[in-house]
Amino acid sequence: MEVILGLSQMSTSAFLLVSGFFGLLGFMVGVIFHNRQSRVSTLIKEAKMRAVQVKELEKNNAELEKATSALSAKEFELTNANRRLRELENAKSKFVSVTAHQLRTPLAGLKWTFNLLQTGQLGPISTEQKEFVDKGLLSVQKMIKIVNDLLNVNLVEEGDPSIFHFESVDLKTLAEEVKAEFFSQAKSKNISLSIQTPTGFLPPVVADRGKIKMVLENLLDNAIKYTPADGQISVVIDDKKLNTAGASLEISVRDSGIGIVEADKPKIFQKFFRSSQAVSVEPDGSGLGLFIVRDIIERHGGSIWFDSEPGQGTSFFFTLPLRRK
Incomplete structure (x- = not known):
């Protein structure tokens, strides 16, 4: 059981x-x-x-x-x-x-x-x-x-490089030649035209003499054209950049003319551009001078710029290397 x-x-x-x-x-x-x-x-x-x-x-x-x-x-x-x-x-x-x-x-x-x-x-x-x-x-x-x-x-x-013929150029002698060329034009407006250079030896630059003369002629022609009677214009050659890297001379054309208004400054080197002030003073003109000037300086390996105040005048500066780059 x-x-x-x-x-x-x-x-x-x-x-x-x-x-x-x-x-x-x-x-x-x-x-x-x-x-x-x-x-x-x-x-x-x-x-x-x-x-x-x-x-x-x-x-x-x-x-x-x-x-x-x-x-x-x-x-x-x-x-x-x-x-x-x-x-x-x-x-x-x-x-x-x-x-x-x-x-x-x-x-x-x-x-x-x-x-x-x-x-x-x-x-x-x-x-x-x-x-x-x-x-x-x-x-x-x-x-x-x-x-x-x-x-x-x-x-x-x-852009043909063959149009440039480089040689050793004495800028002081060249500036004196251009001054003599514009002396009568400046005198007709009773404008003081002077050249300022450093004391002592001024080394030559390697450049196309004819093209640099054209640059100075364009800048001086504009300066005389847009400077009222009894004004002042000076061409200044400065050697302060001789001992820097890429030694160069600085040249400036300074006037006591009408100046450039702020709105026109960015366009001043453009082809065919003419400021309203420039047209009012001198109706005739191609608006090509500064365009050509900038190209010549840049193709020399230099640079160009300006400083201007309306009614106070304008100073154009450019550099030229002592040697070609």
Whole structure:
């Protein structure tokens, strides 16, 4: 009986054990199935999102290809437009050059004739006639300067280095020559014109003498033109940069003229630019002088700048290295 009872209890225990095992197994299977179902659901969502992203990417690629194609077409148009502009610019430069050359000969003839009349070599003239001759000669000289500016700006824009002929230049001697050239023009307005140089030896610079003379002529011509009667103009040669790296001389042309207003200062070296003050004082002019001057100085390895106050005058400064870089 006890044996039967024992077996019965063992059977009950075994049944409970088995039931617990299968219950646990069922729970674990449920958990695993739930996790797998959740993972599958997540994967499906991710796949849908990626499908949407792929469509967006394909749409963006199509739009990018369209934009790239349009940009290429625009680039082609711009290239052709730039080519046509260059051709027009070259044609304009050639026309200006040819026209200017053609004008030089008759203008030189007119200047020679006016000089003969002015000096009385063609016979005596009255005071009234001399006034007309003086005005005519002045107009011819202005025209010659404009023609020369047009020719020089063409040379500048071509960028041909062969137009520069470098040699050893004594700046003091050159400044004295230019002063003598403008002495009568300054005297007619009772303007004091002076040259200031350091005492002692002044080393020469390696430069194109003709081009540097042109720079001084342009700056002095502007200074006299825009300085009222009884004013002062000085050409100053400074050796303070001789002992610095890249030894150079600093030259300045200083006047007590009308000055330059603040709004015009950034444009003062632009081609064809003339300030409103300059036009009011001197209507004639090409607006090329300072453009040419800056190019000449920069192609010598120097730099140019200015300091100016309206009604107080203007000082243009430029440097010239002792040796070519």
